[in-house]
Amino acid sequence: MDDLRLKPEALRWRCEPNQFEFASTEELPPLEGTIGQDRALTAIDFGISIRDSGFNLFILGQPGTGRASTIKKLLSSQAAKQPAPDDWCYVHDLKDGTRPESIRLPAGIGKELKRDVDHLVERLAEEIPKIFESKMYEGQKQRITSDYQKKQNELFQELEQEASAKGFILQQDAGGPTLSPVRDQKPLSQEDYEMLSHAEKARLEKASTVLHKRIKEVMQDMHRLEEEMREQVADMEKAVVLFAVGHLFEELEPKYREFERVMEHFEACKKDLAGRIDELRTQKAPQINIPGLTIQPQEPSFDRYQINLLIDNSQCEGAPVVYEANPTYFNLFGRIEHMIQMGSASTNFHMIKAGAMHRANGGYLILDCREVLLNIFSYEALKRCIRNHEVKIEDMAEQFRLIATVALKPQPIPLDCKIVMIGTPLFYYLLFQLDPDFRKYFKVKVDFDQMMKNTWENIQQYALFIGSKCAEEQLRHFDPTAVARTIEYAARLTEDQQRFSARFLDITDLIREAAFYAEREEQELVAAKHVELAIEARTYRSNKLEERIQEAIEDGSLLIDTEGAVIGQLNGLSAYQLGDYTFGKPSRVTVRSFLGKEGVVNIEREAKLSGPIHDKGMMILCGFFGERYAWDKPLALSASICFEQSYGGVEGDSASTTELYGLLSSLADLPINQGIAVTGSVNQHGKVQPIGGVNEKIEGFYAVCKAKGLTGQQGVIIPDANRKNLMLKPEVITAVEEGNFHIWSVTSIDQGIEILTGTPSGERQEDGSWPEGTVNERVDLRLREMTEIVRSFQNGADQEGD
Numbered sequence: 001m002d003d004l005r006l007k008p009e010a011l012r013w014r015c016e017p018n019q020f021e022f023a024s025t026e027e028l029p030p031l032e033g034t035i036g037q038d039r040a041l042t043a044i045d046f047g048i049s050i051r052d053s054g055f056n057l058f059i060l061g062q063p064g065t066g067r068a069s070t071i072k073k074l075l076s077s078q079a080a081k082q083p084a085p086d087d088w089c090y091v092h093d094l095k096d097g098t099r100p101e102s103i104r105l106p107a108g109i110g111k112e113l114k115r116d117v118d119h120l121v122e123r124l125a126e127e128i129p130k131i132f133e134s135k136m137y138e139g140q141k142q143r144i145t146s147d148y149q150k151k152q153n154e155l156f157q158e159l160e161q162e163a164s165a166k167g168f169i170l171q172q173d174a175g176g177p178t179l180s181p182v183r184d185q186k187p188l189s190q191e192d193y194e195m196l197s198h199a200e201k202a203r204l205e206k207a208s209t210v211l212h213k214r215i216k217e218v219m220q221d222m223h224r225l226e227e228e229m230r231e232q233v234a235d236m237e238k239a240v241v242l243f244a245v246g247h248l249f250e251e252l253e254p255k256y257r258e259f260e261r262v263m264e265h266f267e268a269c270k271k272d273l274a275g276r277i278d279e280l281r282t283q284k285a286p287q288i289n290i291p292g293l294t295i296q297p298q299e300p301s302f303d304r305y306q307i308n309l310l311i312d313n314s315q316c317e318g319a320p321v322v323y324e325a326n327p328t329y330f331n332l333f334g335r336i337e338h339m340i341q342m343g344s345a346s347t348n349f350h351m352i353k354a355g356a357m358h359r360a361n362g363g364y365l366i367l368d369c370r371e372v373l374l375n376i377f378s379y380e381a382l383k384r385c386i387r388n389h390e391v392k393i394e395d396m397a398e399q400f401r402l403i404a405t406v407a408l409k410p411q412p413i414p415l416d417c418k419i420v421m422i423g424t425p426l427f428y429y430l431l432f433q434l435d436p437d438f439r440k441y442f443k444v445k446v447d448f449d450q451m452m453k454n455t456w457e458n459i460q461q462y463a464l465f466i467g468s469k470c471a472e473e474q475l476r477h478f479d480p481t482a483v484a485r486t487i488e489y490a491a492r493l494t495e496d497q498q499r500f501s502a503r504f505l506d507i508t509d510l511i512r513e514a515a516f517y518a519e520r521e522e523q524e525l526v527a528a529k530h531v532e533l534a535i536e537a538r539t540y541r542s543n544k545l546e547e548r549i550q551e552a553i554e555d556g557s558l559l560i561d562t563e564g565a566v567i568g569q570l571n572g573l574s575a576y577q578l579g580d581y582t583f584g585k586p587s588r589v590t591v592r593s594f595l596g597k598e599g600v601v602n603i604e605r606e607a608k609l610s611g612p613i614h615d616k617g618m619m620i621l622c623g624f625f626g627e628r629y630a631w632d633k634p635l636a637l638s639a640s641i642c643f644e645q646s647y648g649g650v651e652g653d654s655a656s657t658t659e660l661y662g663l664l665s666s667l668a669d670l671p672i673n674q675g676i677a678v679t680g681s682v683n684q685h686g687k688v689q690p691i692g693g694v695n696e697k698i699e700g701f702y703a704v705c706k707a708k709g710l711t712g713q714q715g716v717i718i719p720d721a722n723r724k725n726l727m728l729k730p731e732v733i734t735a736v737e738e739g740n741f742h743i744w745s746v747t748s749i750d751q752g753i754e755i756l757t758g759t760p761s762g763e764r765q766e767d768g769s770w771p772e773g774t775v776n777e778r779v780d781l782r783l784r785e786m787t788e789i790v791r792s793f794q795n796g797a798d799q800e801g802d
Contacts, residue, residue, distance in 0.1 A: 004744045004745060004746055004751060004755065005715075005742055005743070005744050006723065006726075006736075006743045006744065006745055008733050008736050008737045010723060010726065011726045011728045011732070011733050011736060011743065012488075012497075012726060012727050012728050012730075012733055013454070013488070013491055013497035013498075013727060014484075014488065015459065015483075015484040015485075015487045015488050015491075016484065017479075017480035017481045017483070017484040017528075018480075019456075019459070020463060020480040020483060020484070022463075022480065023479065023480070024477045024478070024479055024525055025463065025466050025467030025470055025477045025478045025479075025483065026467065026470070026471070026477040027467075028463060028464050028467035028468075029464070030464070030467075030468050030471065031461065031464040031465050031467070031468040034066055034070045034073075035452060035458060035461045035462065035465060035502070035504075036449065036451075036452025036453070036458055036461075036500070036502050037065075037066070037070065037448055037449060037452075037502065039447060039449065040059070040061070040070070040446050040447060040448045040449070041070075041074075043057075043444060043445065043446040043447070044057065044059075044070075044071065044074055044446055045074075046444060047418075047420075047444035047446065048074070048075065048078050048364070048418060050444075053386075053389070054386070054440055054441050054442075054443050055443045055444050056386065056418060056419040056420065056421070056441055056442045056443070056444065057071075057418070057419075057420045057421070057442070057444045057446050058369070058420075058421045058422075058423065058428055058442040058444070058445060058446065059071055059420060059421065059422045059423070059446040059448065060423055060424065060425045060427070060428040060445065060446065060447055060448065061424070061425070061447065061448025061449070061450070062424065062425075062448075062450055062503065063424075063503075063505065064503040064504060064505025064506060065448040065449070065450060065502050065503055065504065065505075066448070066502070066504050067422050067448050068323075068366070068422055070448075071366060071420055071422070071446075072321065072323065072366065075321045075364045075366070075420070076321050078319075078364075079318045079319035079320065079321050079363055079364060080317065080318040081318065082318050082319040082363070083107075083318070083319070084107040084108075084313045084316035084317065084318060084319070084362075085107065085311075085313055085316070085319060085320065085361055085362020085363060085416075086104050086105060086106055086107060086110075086313065086362065087104070087105045087106070087107055087108070087109060087110025087111070087309065087311055087312055087313055087314070088102060088103070088104060088105075088110070088310045088311040088354075088358065088361070088413055089102065089103040089105065089110050089113065089114070089307050089308060089309050089310060090102055090103075090307075090308040090310055090349050090352050090410060090411075091103060091265050091307060091308070091349070092304040092305070092306075092348070092349050093349070094268045094269070094271075094272045094304070098407070098408055098409060099408075099409050099410070099411060100308070100349035100352060100408060100410045100411065101261075101265075101411050102310075102410070102411045102412075102413055103259075103261045103262060103265065103307075104261070105259060105262070107313040107314060107316060108313070108314035109259070110307075110309050110311070110312055110313075110314070111309060111312050111314045113256065113262065113307055113309075114306075114307040114309045116252055116255070117252075117305065117306055117307045118306060118307075120248055120249070120252065120305070121302045121303070121305055121306055123248055124245060124248065124273075124302045124305070125300070125302050127244055127245060127248070128241060128244065128245065128273075128280050128300065129280070129281070129300065131240055131241060131244050132280075132281050136240070137237075137240055140236050140240070141233055141236065141237075144229060144232050144233055144236060145229065145233075147229075148225050148226070148228070148229040148232075151225055152222050152225055155218050155221055155222060155225075156170075156177075156218070156222075158218075159177070159214060159215065159218050162211065162214060163179060163211055164182075166207040166210070166211060167181055167182060167203075167204060167207065168180060168181055168182065168204075168207065168208065168211060169181075169182045169187055170215075177215050177218075177219070179208055179211055179212070179215075181193065181204050181208075234277065237277045238274040238277065241273060241274060241277065241280070242270060242273070242274060245270070245273060246270070249266050249269070249270060252266065253266060269305045272304075272305075279300060280300045281300070303348075303350065304348075306350070308349055308350050308352055310334075310352065310353075310354045310358060310413075311354055311358050311359060311361065313362075318363075319362055319363035319364065320359060320360055320361075320362065320363035320364070321360075321363055321364045321366070322356050322359050322360035322363065322364070322365050322366065323366040323367075324356035324365065324366070324367055325368070325371070326371065326375075327356070327367050327368070327371050327372045327375055327378050328375045328378065329375065329376070329377040329378050329381060329396055330355065331355055331356060332355045332356050332357055332378055332381070332382065333355045333357055333381055333385070333391060333392070333393060333394075334352065334353055334354050334355035334357070334358055334391070334393040335352075335353050335355070335393065336351055336352055336353075336393060336395055336407070336408050336410070337351040337352075337353060338351065339351070347407075347408060348408075349408065349410070352393060352408070352410050355391070355393075357385060357391045357415065357417065358391055358413065360417050361391070361413065361415060361416060361417050362416055362417065363417065363418070364417065364418045364419075364420060365417055365418070365419050365420065366420045366422065367382075367419065367420070367421050367422070368421075368422050368423070369421045369422060369423030369424075369427045369428075369431075370423060370424075370427065372421070373427070377396055382419070383437050383441055385415055386415075386419065386441045387437075387441070388412075388415075389414060389415050389416075390412040390413060390414050390415050391412060391413045391415050392410075392412040393410045393412075394409075395407055419442075421442060425447075428445070448502070449502055450494070450501065450502050450503055451494045451496065451499040451500060451501055451502050452499060452500050452502050453498065453499055453500075454491065454496075454497065454498045454499055454500055458500060459487060462483070462486070462487050462490065462500065463483050463487075465504070465507075466478050466483055466486060466507075466511060469508055469511050470511065470515065473512070475511065475512065475515035475526075476515045476518045476519055476523070476524065476525060476526050477525055477526065478511075478514075478525065478526045479525040479526065479527055481527055481528035482514065482525070482526040482527050482528050482530060482531050484528065485528040485531040485532060486507065486510060486511065486514070486531055487500065488727070489507075489510060489531070489535060490507060491727055492695065492727040493506060495692070495693075495694065495695060495725045495727065496724060496725055496727075497724050497725070497726065497727065498724055510531065510534055510535070510538075513534035513537065513538065514526050514530045514531045514533070514534040515530075516534075517530045517533045517534055517537075518530045539581075542578070542579075542580070542581035543581065543583060545576070545578060545583075546576075546583040546585070546700075549585050550585075550703060550704070550707065553585070553586075553704055553707070554707050554708070558645055559588055559644065559645065560586050560588060560704055561588075561674035562674060562675050562704060562705050562708045562709075562711075562714055563674060563675055563708075563711060563713075564674050564675075565671035565672060565673050565674060566671055566672060566674055567665055567666060567669060567670065567671045567672070568590060568591040568592060568593070568662050568663075568665050568666035568672075569588065569589070569590045569591070569662065569665075569672065569674070570588075570589060570658060570661055570662055570665070570672045570674065570676075570677075570678060570756065571586040571587070571588060571589070571658075571674065571676075571677040571678065571701065572586065572587050572588075572589045572643070572655045572658035572659075572677070572678060572679065573585075573586055573587070573654070573655075573658075573677050573678070573679040573697035573698075573700065573701060573716070574586075574587050574654075574655070574697070575654075575692065575693030575696050575697055582693060582696050583696050583699075583700055584693060584695075584696035584697035584698070584699060584700030584701070585700045585701075585704070586677050586700065586701050586704055587643050587644070587645075587646060587655075588643075588644040588645065589641065589642070589643055589644070589655065589658050589659060589662055590641075590642050590644055590662065591639060591640070591641050591642075591659065591662035591663045591665070591666045592639065592640050592666060593637060593638070593639040593663065593666040593667050594638050594639070595636060595637075595638065595786055595789060595790060596636070596637065596638025597636060597637075597638065597790075598638040599622055599635075599637065599638065599639070600618060600621050600622055600625075600637075600639045600641060600663070601638065601639065601640045601641070602614075602615065602618045602641055603640055603641065603642040603643075604642070604643055604646065604650045605618065609646070609648070609649055609650055610649070610650045610651070611649060611650065611651030611652070613651055613652055613653050614650050614651050614652060614653060614655070616653060617652075617653035617655070617656035617659070617681060617682075618641070618656070618659065620653075620656060620682060620683060620684055621656065621659060621660055621663065621682075623684035624660065624682065624683075624684050624685070624686055624749075625637070625663075627684055627685070628686065628776070629779065629780055629783050630783075631768070632768060633783070633784055633787050634787060635783060635786075635787070636783075636786045636787045636789070636790035636791075637667075637783060637786060639663055639666065641659045641662065641663070643655075652691075653681040653691075654679050654680060654681055654691035654692070654693075655679070656680075656681045656682045657678055657679070657680040657681065657682045657688055657717075657719075657749065657752060658678045658679070660682055660749055661678055661749070661752060661753055661756055664749075664753055664775060664779055665753075665756070665757065667778070667779045667782045667783065668757075668759075668775050668778035668779045668782065669778065669782070670757040670759055670775060670778065671757070672756045672757060673713070673755075673756055673757070673758070675705070675711060675713045675714035675715070676713075676714065676715055676716070676717060676755065676756055677697075677701040677715075677716045677717070678716070678717045678752065678756070679691055679694065679697050679716070679717070679718055679719075680717070680718060680719040680722075680746075680752075681719075682749060686748050686749040686750065687747065687748055687749075688719045688720070688721075688746050688747055688748060688749065688751075688752065689719060689721065690719045690721035690722045690725070691719065691722065694718055694722045694725050694726065695725070695726065695727055695728055697716070698716045698718070698726075698728060698732065698743060699728065699729055699732055701714075701716055702716075702731075702732050702735065702741055705741065706735075710735065710740040710741060711740075712739055712740050713742075714740075714741055714742070715741055715742030715743055715744060716742075716743050716744070717743075717744045717745075717746055717752050717755055717756070718743060718744070718745055718746075719745065719746065719747075720745040720746060720747045721747075722745070723745050726743075749761075750762075750763075750775075750776075753775050754775070757775060759773070759774065759775050760773070760774045760775070761774055761775045761776055762774025762775060762776040762777055763776075764776070
């Protein structure tokens with residue numbers, strides 16, 4: 001079977017340093033673009049170019065494939081070509097105070113408006129209090145007051161004259177005007193009044209009734225005059241205030257005349273000023289006699305006329321690209337802050353703060369899917385914004401209060417933003433399956449691959465990447481041998497000679513570590529030995545469990561034979577994965593066959609230690625035996641298969657060839673070479689299928705053979721389809737070159753059993769029989785013999801029953 005033995009050059013793809021036309025990566029230009037992600041780049045270009053609703057992007061891929069860095073770079077490039085978005089401001093709702101209104105302005109105008117209005121408010125605070133202290137104001141108020149006092153005096157004089165003509169004198173006291181009868185211009189006392197005649201009394205009483213009615217009319221006229229006076233004073237004050245501040249607004253109006261909402265706000269401010277005359281006067285401090293406590297007079301407030309500049313894009317050069325690392329509800333959609341004073345919370349429109357959605361409006365917002373889903377309310381609110389095309393700032397706690405309270409409800413801001421979500425494939429497909437809205441709002445799927453093809457162009461791009469990373473992080477540059485070894489490591493990560501890893505996070509870490517060792521050795525350039533040292537150091541930091549298992553094998557605690565031959569026993573290969581580290585070790589598999597009708601019994605399955613894929617592989621064995629050996633007879637077979645010294649779960653079908661070889665060995669009564677380990681899955685036709693972790697499995701068995709002593713007869717049988725996955729360590733390749741270790745690749749069970757037993761497997765002849773002395777003939781004879789024995793037992797039982 002020498003034709004199945006692989007040559008050393010087939011065990012690894014080598015990147016030749018000679019192909020590079022540089023002595024150091026320092027000579028290389030910076031890398032432009034992203035390597036090996038053509039599908040993703042095409043999707044991104046489509047997603048950021050189409051402006052229709054719902055065409056937001058979901059970038060799926062494994063961490064380390066350059067998802068975030070690529071999308072940030074591409075969006076920044078695209079955003080630089082776009083105009084800066086508008087500014088957004090909030091102003092006080094001068095009608096009821098609970099619904100702050102938004103104003104949209106071109107980029108940079110919002111900042112100017114805020115500065116101008118702040119200056120306006122400062123001047124209002126200076127000018128308006130002076131108005132009420134000016135001589136002009138006092139003179140106009142005095143003139144209005146004097147005019148009305150004169151009219152009141154005239155009414156009172158007319159009333160006095162009427163009273164005097166009727167024999168009464170009009171007097172003023174705290175209760176108002178009073179009438180007293182007079183004689184000889186002197187008020188009558190009660191005694192004098194009693195001495196009057198009845199006729200005189202009747203006349204006075206009648207005149208008194210007429211006069212009281214007249215007093216009432218005059219008092220009404222005087223109250224009317226007072227109201228007119230107050231109104232005239234108020235109109236005068238409004239006119240004075242508007243005259244005093246009108247020029248302040250007139251200075252700004254030409255600058256903002258084209259912005260209708262700003263002009264409306266200016267008009268509303270003037271009306272509000274005219275309606276707050278009493279509030280605008282400086283209030284005297286209340287007199288409180290508390291030692292050490294001084295209360296200052298309350299100054300009028302003009303903060304309500306200021307501008308809350310929510311979004312300032314004056315410094316933006318192009319559209320914004322915002323990455324929100326902590327997408328809580330408030331960080332995304334804004335918040336209304338509160339101030340605690342005297343034990344109570346208060347707020348105003350100045351405390352409205354923008355969220356990431358506001359800052360990214362007119363541009364791009366990048367979010368991490370996992371973080372969005374972890375933060376309560378964020379995902380549903382995000383969909384609501386996309387659906388309604390607006391960002392609404394709300395107090396989420398409001399819906400959980402038992403008592404409704406008055407709260408600010410800012411006017412929503414229209415949303416024009418491309419949203420980019422970054423996540424793993426698991427999140428994408430779960431949301432696509434479980435959330436009907438997801439597929440409507442994230443229509444562009446950007447799939448980042450974990451690997452790229454092994455082409456000359458990609459090799460050169462990899463070299464550019466290494467050089468760019470060294471320059472960017474100021475690391476020691478790589479020579480061609482170090483670049484070649486790094487690219488070989490990228491191929492090892494994919495377990496494919498025809499592809500490289502696109503998980504540049506791992507490659508970047510290797511670059512940093514190799515540069516560290518070169519710096520430690522005071523070398524100007526990183527060489528291949530430094531890359532190799534970094535790989536070995538990384539392995540050493542993670543392989544404690546691997547060493548413990550190796551020690552258990554070496555001291556005989558785990559029974560693994562690498563010499564001799566045993567019937568129904570062989571070494572299978574298992575891969576162990578611990579986080580970011582994978583290693584392989586052999587496991588002893590034993591098979592025992594005997595008479596019965598139970599078929600193949602998997603002890604792991606009976607003990608509930610096997611997974612569904614492993615169980616499926618066991619069931620395939622039954623199909624193989626039925627197709628190959630049961631076409632002319634029933635099978636009377638019972639067999640047990642066990643992974644010896646296995647105390648944990650067993651999963652995967654890579655041991656199905658191992659179990660099948662053991663079963664054939666047991667039935668054919670042929671010993672299996674214990675120096676050869678086996679891996680691979682099998683189908684019902686006996687074809688060997690590829691498996692994963694082939695490099696780690698081979699290296700794991702080689703380590704065991706090396707520890708127990710290499711004999712030159714040891715090796716591993718792998719599926720032929722796994723030849724392209726071989727990227728073995730140089731140590732293993734050297735052992736193969738020296739003939740101390742061997743690797744065979746097979747396409748069928750027949751080829752593998754010949755290598756393991758040294759006996760031809762045999763091909764079925766035209767009459768259905770197998771060549772004499774072959775493995776298949778021995779198995780077929782044994783199964784036929786077992787069937788005859790069972791049949792004889794059955795016949796004997798039938799005769800005994802008769």
